[in-house]
Ligand SMILES: Nc1ncnc2c1ncn2[C@@H]1O[C@H](COP(=O)(O)OP(=O)(O)O)[C@@H](O)[C@H]1O
């Protein structure tokens with residue numbers, strides 16, 4: 807790279823521009839792909855999708871966002887993955903719109919019997935009144951998605967100390983089903 811023959815600097819610049827363009831195009835394609843979803847989660851998996859969402863969120867808002875997912879290879883139903891993805895999306899939208907936060911942490915943990923999502927921001931904190939607002943469709947959607955899977959969403963805030971959205975979904979049936987394939991008699 808440091809021995810570009812004279813007259814070829816232009817070429818190098820062009821090559822760099824092209825790479826930049828390809829990168830931007832790939833980002834755009836990915837963004838559209840993520841927005842439309844179909845098949846995206848199935849192909850990339852929830853962990854990659856949430857990671858991407860967080861990076862995109864950080865880039866757009868300047869709010870520092872860290873993600874912790876355990877285990878990296880989640881084993882979740884595709885539709886449940888989509889619900890969790892949507893919940894994360896809504897929390898991000900809310901944080902960018904309402905929280906005035908500087909930092910966000912996302913934690914997603916799957917154990918044999920449940921999956922738990924916690925999104926925490928360090929913003930101004932949601933109030934009881936806001937939690938109870940009848941037209942809080944975003945929060946309602948989060949609760950409904952959790953409820954749909956037999957789980958629950960707990961949203962809490964403390965003035966000046968941020969807001970936490972905790973979603974917990976039981977996986978009992980799935981856990982029991984582990985041996986299904988290796989034991990045809992039980993089908
Ligand atoms: N992370 C947050 N920090 C502070 N306030 C929040 C946060 N998330 C939601 N809120 C408050 O709760 C209200 C309800 O949220 P939501 O149901 O998503 O409705 P919307 O985002 O359309 O206003 C918001 O209007 C806002 O006042």
Ligand SMILES: [Mg+2]
Nearest residue numbers: 899900944945
């Ligand atoms: Mg909202």
